Amino acid sequence: MRWANIFNLGIKELRSLARDPMMLFLVVYSFTAAVYTAATAMPETLNRAPIAIVDEDRSPLSARLVGAFYPPSFVAPKLITAAEMDARMDAGLDTFALDIPPNFQRDVLAGRQPTIQLNVDATRMSQAFTGSGYIQQIVGGEVNAFAQRYRAAQVLPVDLALRARFNPELNKGWFGAVIQVINQVTMLSIILTGAALIREREHGTIEHLLVMPVTPAEIMTGKIWSMALVVLAACAFSLAFVVQGLLSVPIEGSVALFLAGAALHLFATTSMGIFMGTVARSMPQFGMLLILVLIPMQMLSGGMTPRESMPELVQYVMLAAPTTHFISLAQGILYRGAGLDVVWPQFLALAAIGAVLFSLSLARFRTTITDMA
Known part of the structure; x- marks a missing residue:
């Protein structure tokens, strides 16, 4: 050549x-x-996910749960009725719909295990997968803190030292x-x-x-x-x-x-x-x-x-x-x-x-x- x-x-x-x-x-x-x-x-974490809450209990505990969802992870929760929940999710207005049942606070204080319904629009894959875990942690943390009358971090029997290599901020x-x-x-x-x-x-x-x-x-x-x-x-x-x-x-x-x-x-x-x-x-x-x-x-x-x-x-x-x-x-x-x-x-x-x-x-x-x- x-x-x-x-x-x-x-x-x-x-x-x-x-x-x-x-x-x-x-x-x-x-x-x-x-x-x-x-x-x-692509946001690093859950960002401004729309959530609606059906509060059928109207108690201090349910009000505490409503106040636990705030930006930037979630938009301000929309309080709706049970009749509106399915229609709003069908219209794509909400990714998450949380239904707090009646007598929820009373059952928690009585030592029962009441059930909270969480509906997830799974077509929004990234938000659905990450957000459902976030909501479970938030609800569990708020209910435990309310029942124990104080908020404390769980002490694990083993201390895990996490070091993120090459990308410390993840x-x-x-x-x-x-x-x-x-x-x-x-x-x-x-x-x-x-x-x-x-x-x-x-x-x-x-x-x-x-x-x-x-x-x-x-x-x-x-x-x-x-x-x-x-x-x-x-x-x-x-x-x-x-x-x-x-x-x-x-x-x-x-x-x-x-x-x-x-x-x-x-x-x-x-x-x-x-x-x-x-x-x-x-x-x-x-x-x-x-x-x-x-x-x-x-x-x-x-x-x-x-x-x-x-x-x-x-x-x-x-x-x-x-x-x-x-x-x-x-x-x-x-x-x-x-x-x-x-x-x-x-x-x-x-x-x-x-x-x-x-x-x-x-x-x-x-x-x-x-x-x-």
Whole structure:
């Protein structure tokens, strides 16, 4: 391969991208607004959950329970009647509806075990799962304090010393911001390279390249380095100005080492994008193929769910995906401050997977070029 041809072909791809405002908007949005939204959209704890209370007891204890639900975890409780409870939940007005029965305080003081009904709108999964536990703790704590005439913390026989490593505040925003950057690197690299190839086929410029003194390997390599450079630069910008600057997320390890790993990952994913661009015949087909490939890669690579909790067959199969090793090294470097002595197996795996994908994509690209010729 002639490096001058590769360089010039890459410059051509960069100029073509600069003339595509929608692709430029996608790149900018993916590494700025999308990262910020992913870090801030999901609250760290239960936040402003709507709750309604049916107080059929009208006692000091029931009034104490009503007053125990307050912002920011809950909105101010709405006092309703039993007849309104089902209708309000059917209309989606309340996530929780608490029914305090008659004679509730009398039964508590008499040593009986009265039942409080809690209706939960389970279609709101995040609030339903977390909020039901919150409500049980609140109700139990208030009833015990009322019955014992004092409020005291339960003394456990063992003192558990909790130390949260790498994220002492247990801030979900820290995780959401970094993992979003990692996911955007994979998505954008596949989209940009595959779209660049399909765009040339649709515009007829691929035929112009065939009559020039360039080889398929040079054409493909020019697309890979140029699109990888765009994604790598956007990733570095996002880490510096959005993650560390705007969101104040601490980065423990070396950003340069992470970008080196990202470059190896981009070598694999851009090659994958070229392969998918040769399979798809149009942008709609490429979009459908992207959904079938990208979503399983992101969901099963350990970024959203730990790989150890997945079936063993899935764990072994996903070792062939570059995202598995990229997420592992990215989390090790950015979260835990790991060095090359720790993440070198992931670097080696990415290099091997990238070489295989590049070879397969080049063979497919040559076949496509020959058919067009």
